[in-house]
Amino acid sequence: MSKFLASLVAATMLVPAAARAEGTIEVLHHWVSQSEVDALNVIRKDLETKGFQWKDSAVGGMSGANAQQALRSRLTSGDPPGAMQFLGWEGPQWAEQGVVRDLNDLAKEGGWREALPPQLLTFVTSGDAFIAAPINMHRQNWVWANKKIFDEAGIAPPKTWEELIAAGKKLKEKGVTPVAMGDEPWQIGIIFDALLSDLNGPEFYKKAAIDLDPAALNSPEMTKVFDTLREVRGLVDDNFVGRDWAVATGMVINGEAAMQFMGDWAKGEFLAKGLKPNADFYCFATPAKVTSFQYVIDSFGMFTVKDETVQKAQVALAETIMDPKVQKGFNLIKGSIPARTDVSVDDFDECAKLGFNERAEAIKAGSMLGAMTHGFAAKPEFASVFGDVAAQFFVGKMSSEDAVKMLVEGIDNAR
Structure with missing residues (x-):
């Protein structure tokens, strides 16, 4: 060579x-x-x-x-x-x-x-x-909570939405902002998606958010979803307009708020600060009789x-x-x-280990559900109706009955 x-x-x-x-x-x-x-x-x-x-x-x-x-x-x-x-x-x-x-x-x-x-x-x-x-x-359906705030108030991770609302009211009386979030429709949609399944079961979620079943859309169960969403609004501070999700996560991290409803992308904010699950913060699924995994x-x-x-x-x-x-x-x-x-x-x-195990359980239980707010349930033209109605309801004075009526009409127009 x-x-x-x-x-x-x-x-x-x-x-x-x-x-x-x-x-x-x-x-x-x-x-x-x-x-x-x-x-x-x-x-x-x-x-x-x-x-x-x-x-x-x-x-x-x-x-x-x-x-x-x-x-x-x-x-x-x-x-x-x-x-x-x-x-x-x-x-x-x-x-x-x-x-x-x-x-x-x-x-x-x-x-x-x-x-x-x-x-x-x-x-x-x-x-x-x-x-x-x-x-x-x-x-998508995680709750992230400041452990110190929960412990000082004598609050454990709630098992039902009734317990969660009650805990939020208790915190509010103590001068603590119970829920940190912004007014973006997708942030509101995360809560709406969770309530659909948590309050009424996975089958109702499938009928409403995937099958677009008229009976499910125009039902007392749907009215209950909006009723509970209104209670959640009462746990949010008045400065939530325009707030980015990561800013809301920071409020929980810094002790300015007790909880946030957000997907597990929020976890990185906690870990980046050197915080550890169950030592510095709680992570748990939105409460339900049948826990769903909204993916x-x-x-x-x-x-x-x-x-x-x-x-x-x-x-x-x-x-x-x-x-x-x-x-x-x-x-x-x-x-x-x-x-x-x-x-x-x-x-x-x-x-992550908790999520991995609950995913396996959800697959067996039939509660593994596509997250509608992020495009994994109803097709986009229908999912946008759910998101618009939930957002208008959350930031306005609309009654639950009027919200259900608007939802039904919007879905019918999009069919």
Whole structure:
């Protein structure tokens, strides 16, 4: 071997693997916070070990709506990204347009269907096609509570909404803000979703939020949901207008408020301050006779492209996302739990372990429910009606009866 050739080979071996990648895949997503970026790096680094580079296209804001708008523009111009983050019905709806790649061969080979909760399949399949790889699962219906405030008031985590309301009133009498939240419709929607199931059972939730059953929508049970939502409003301070969810979490952390209803993405705020579950703060599901697990998943779909290099990168990315060790590493940072049910959570925090166990129980009990507020129950045109009515009711003076009437009329108009 000549000295020149030997030097060239040696220099090549010193080049990082990512720079010698077999190809590049552009991934469009809406994760822009530091913890989200750090979690994505787990996927990115594993993908690089397979010889492929990740080209980042992050479009933040509006819970993914801005990213979806960017995707529409790309598809219209005939320039789809290699992969895209999906929420709720986004994946199946794009699959109906014939622009999403079928990953069924990979799913069969990797046993994806067997590894995932059956309830998720609605959002990652379309007919016989497997159209997205889910990386995680968040739980929406958590309560986060300041343990010191609870302990000083002699309050234990409530087992019913009656107990929760009573505890809130007790705290309010002591000059403590019982519930921290903002007036954004989705923050209100988290409470509304929980009440639908907690007060009336999982079957009622399915009838109302998924089947859009007229009898369930226009029922005494639905009126009770709004009655209780009004009681919750009485536990919120008057400065809640315009408050970001993370600011509300900070109020609980700093002892300015006792509780917050929020998905487990809020947990990262507590952990970032060095706080520990059950020592500094409580995490428990919204109270119910039959505890539900109202889930939110993030998945990645691959678009139909002609470039064979990108096609190979899509396969590598899908395999990476569904790799148990990647799911573990990603979710340890993200604050969620693995989408796969066969990944150990022994190294996770106590809240994650509780969520993992209650997910297993919910699957058996039929109380594993898609979170409507985040797009995992009724289709968007109907879910928006629930969200609008609940938000108007919460911030206004509307009666429960009028809210039910508005809900029924809104759903009928959207049918």
